Amino acid sequence: MGSPVFQPLYQQIKALLTKSLISGEWAPGTAIPSEMELAARFGVSQGTVRKAIDELAAENIVMRRQGKGTFVATHNEDTTKFRFLRIFAADGSKKLLDNKLLSCERAKASAAIAKLLDIKTGSAVIEIRRLLLFSNKPQILDRIVLPLASFKGVTAERIEAYNGSMYRMYETLQGIHMVRSEERLTAVGADAETAAALKLKAGTPLLSIERVSYTYGDKPMEWRLGLCLTDDHHYLNHLD
Amino acid sequence: MGSPVFQPLYQQIKALLTKSLISGEWAPGTAIPSEMELAARFGVSQGTVRKAIDELAAENIVMRRQGKGTFVATHNEDTTKFRFLRIFAADGSKKLLDNKLLSCERAKASAAIAKLLDIKTGSAVIEIRRLLLFSNKPQILDRIVLPLASFKGVTAERIEAYNGSMYRMYETLQGIHMVRSEERLTAVGADAETAAALKLKAGTPLLSIERVSYTYGDKPMEWRLGLCLTDDHHYLNHLD
DNA sequence: GAGTGGTCTAGACCACCAA
DNA sequence: TGGTGGTCTAGACCACTCA
Numbered sequence: 052m053g054s055p056v057f058q059p060l061y062q063q064i065k066a067l068l069t070k071s072l073i074s075g076e077w078a079p080g081t082a083i084p085s086e087m088e089l090a091a092r093f094g095v096s097q098g099t100v101r102k103a104i105d106e107l108a109a110e111n112i113v114m115r116r117q118g119k120g121t122f123v124a125t126h127n128e129d130t131t132k133f134r135f136l137r138i139f140a141a142d143g144s145k146k147l148l149d150n151k152l153l154s155c156e157r158a159k160a161s162a163a164i165a166k167l168l169d170i171k172t173g174s175a176v177i178e179i180r181r182l183l184l185f186s187n188k189p190q191i192l193d194r195i196v197l198p199l200a201s202f203k204g205v206t207a208e209r210i211e212a213y214n215g216s217m218y219r220m221y222e223t224l225q226g227i228h229m230v231r232s233e234e235r236l237t238a239v240g241a242d243a244e245t246a247a248a249l250k251l252k253a254g255t256p257l258l259s260i261e262r263v264s265y266t267y268g269d270k271p272m273e274w275r276l277g278l279c280l281t282d283d284h285h286y287l288n289h290l291d
Numbered sequence: 292m293g294s295p296v297f298q299p300l301y302q303q304i305k306a307l308l309t310k311s312l313i314s315g316e317w318a319p320g321t322a323i324p325s326e327m328e329l330a331a332r333f334g335v336s337q338g339t340v341r342k343a344i345d346e347l348a349a350e351n352i353v354m355r356r357q358g359k360g361t362f363v364a365t366h367n368e369d370t371t372k373f374r375f376l377r378i379f380a381a382d383g384s385k386k387l388l389d390n391k392l393l394s395c396e397r398a399k400a401s402a403a404i405a406k407l408l409d410i411k412t413g414s415a416v417i418e419i420r421r422l423l424l425f426s427n428k429p430q431i432l433d434r435i436v437l438p439l440a441s442f443k444g445v446t447a448e449r450i451e452a453y454n455g456s457m458y459r460m461y462e463t464l465q466g467i468h469m470v471r472s473e474e475r476l477t478a479v480g481a482d483a484e485t486a487a488a489l490k491l492k493a494g495t496p497l498l499s500i501e502r503v504s505y506t507y508g509d510k511p512m513e514w515r516l517g518l519c520l521t522d523d524h525h526y527l528n529h530l531d
Numbered sequence: 532g533a534g535t536g537g538t539c540t541a542g543a544c545c546a547c548c549a550a
Numbered sequence: 551t552g553g554t555g556g557t558c559t560a561g562a563c564c565a566c567t568c569a
Contacts, residue, residue: 057565059538085554096540101555109349111531117555118547135530231531237521238478238496256478256496281477288528290375291351291471297546299557325535336559341536357536358566 064093064103072112072123073267079125079228083113086121112230112267125228126218135218135232135264138279139287140185148187150215153180153248155207157199164196167263168271175199181215182248189249190284196274201225217273218264227272232264236286245278258286304333304343312352312363313507319365319468323353326361352470352507365468366458375458375472375504378519379527380425388427390455393420393488395447397439404436407503408511415439421455422488429489430524436514441465457513458504467512472504476526485518498526 068083077083086104090097104121107113111134114122126132139145158178165172176196183191195217197205204224213220221227239259246253260277279286308323317323326344330337344361347353351374354362366372379385398418405412416436423431435457437445444464453460461467479499486493500517519526 061538087554098541099539102538104555115555116548118549118553120554137528137530231529234528234530236476236498236526236528237524238498238519239521240496254494256480258476258478258498279478281479284477286476288377288474288476289471290377290474301557327535338560339558342557344536355536356567358534358568360535 060095061099061102061106064089064095064100065106067093068103068107069112069267075226077123078226079123079222080127082120082122110230123228124230126216126222132216132219135229135262137234137286137288138191138284140284146185149184151182151184151189152207152210152215153182155179155205155210158196160196160198164274167274168196168198170198170200177202177205179205179210181210183215185284190280192245192248192278194276198272201227201272221273227266229264229272230266232262235261237261239278241278249278249280251280255280257281260286300335301339301342301346304329304335304340305346307333308343308347309352309507315466317363318466319363319462320367322360322362350470363468364470366456366462372456372459375469375502377474377526377528378431378524380524386425389424391422391424391429392447392450392455393422395419395445395450398436400436400438404514407514408436408438410438410440417442417445419445419450421450423455425524430520432485432488432518434516438512441467441512461513467506469504469506469512472502475501477501479518481518489518489520491520495520497521500526 068089071077083089084092086097086100089100093100104113104115108115108121111124114124116122124131126134133145136145156178158176160168160170160172160174160176162172164176165174175198177199179193179195179197181193181195182189183193202221202225205220209220209224210217218229221229237259239257240254241249241251241257243253245257246255258279258281260275260279262273262275262277263271264273264275266272308329311317323329324332326337326340329340333340344353344355348355348361351364354364356362364371366374373385376385396418398416400408400410400412400414400416402412404416405414415438417439419433419435419437421433421435422429423433442461442465445460449460449464450457458469461469477499479497480494481489481491481497483493485497486495489497498519498521500515500519502513502515502517503511504513504515506512
């Protein structure tokens with residue numbers, strides 16, 4: 052009766068490690084203590100720590116490098132720079148050629164976006180609009196909304212400086228690392244404004260990609276809407 | 292120099308297990324031998340077998356059930372029936388209401404599809420067209436192409452009998468289990484034929500979902516094209 | 532209670548990296 | 551050469567299922 056819900060030791064270790072990540076004890080890109088050290092700190096065997104880290108590695112929260120150590124995942128690397136990008140050219144390649152900032156302004160959160168970001172309706176937010184170009188042709192119109200409270204350092208100049216690598220910028224400037232995202236895809240017709248920005252006729256079918264990104268502890272931190280022309284590109288997804 | 296490429300024991304065990312799955316030694320839905328038995332068979336420790344099975348379980352090729360055993364994954368279960376379905380209603384639910392078969396005919400593979408299915412252009416294939424309805428309204432127009440050589444038993448009557456659960460049918464009738472899929476999404480405008488089938492105006496934006504599904508050993512076995520109305524539904528994807 | 536997967540440990544040894 | 555993660559083993563014990 053009322054069994055106190057069994058929780059494996061390694062899950063508790065995993066929770067402790069996650070807590071340290073949330074607290075910022077180990078910054079993205081830096082090494083966490085060795086398995087032996089952690090085992091000693093928590094008073095468990097190395098194998099138990101290992102299993103906890105295994106799960107964090109499987110979730111891409113942490114990255115193991117044999118012979119070197121275990122590192123907090125970061126978007127500040129060529130290999131992980133486009134981790135969340137699922138848009139590929141018809142030939143399968145994955146290169147963004149250019150990126151043009153349209154605006155970066157303060158605004159108030161709409162009810163819908165506030166709910167998704169877990170903030171109050173009308174809260175101050177930063178709203179960014181940009182154009183992504185692939186072969187010198189505009190392909191994606193992006194609208195990005197960030198809670199101002201957590202992203203005070205975001206300015207047009209800095210976005211330009213980071214050349215549109217938003218997640219790198221969040222990490223470096225705000226110390227906020229995005230762990231995972233949820234995307235909702237639909238097909239829509241381009242409205243007049245979008246059509247003008249992308250230089251196409253109103254009503255042209257576009258892939259609409261709505262994304263919410265989460266940092267440690269499943270805290271939503273960014274909302275995005277991408278309107279994407281799919282003449283030469285597609286969204287690739289692996290199911291298993 | 293010329294190191295012979297180190298391969299862990301558990302990877303070799305995993306390969307042996309996969310071979311048994313390909314050969315059909317263990318059918319989908321049935322239990323594979325216990326970890327102890329496998330350890331004895333392969334002459335390794337139980338922990339090594341365990342690690343091999345861990346990877347197969349992570350890939351959804353096999354399913355562990357504590358206290359019962361390890362089972363070959365199947366689409367013949369309520370929990371796994373819609374494993375590859377990423378279409379959700381606006382409220383987040385996931386129920387297909389109905390499914391209407393339009394046609395099921397023999398045809399010859401086009402060059403593009405033949406390449407994806409790894410068969411010769413012009414090979415005999417089965418081509419299925421169907422309509423998926425959600426709230427009594429047609430939402431998805433599906434076109435499915437199967438290599439005839441492997442799917443001789445597929446007929447319109449049987450598709451009806453399985454009520455459109457194609458992967459269940461492939462498993463039961465053909466003994467073919469789909470392990471993973473790749474999907475390519477774009478936005479398109481409805482052509483005249485599609486518009487008629489879905490009862491909407493030509494040019495209406497639709498989500499185009501092209502899917503190739505693979506069985507054991509990464510062998511492509513099914514090609515699909517779904518044209519999906521996204522007024523009340525969306526494609527949900529988790530990135531991490 | 533017997534059998535299965537799940538956890539945890541302790542220790543040995545291997546592969547990889549940096550200095 | 552020493553430290554890190556990676557593999558492998560052997561054995562103990564726990565949680566779950568079913569007869």
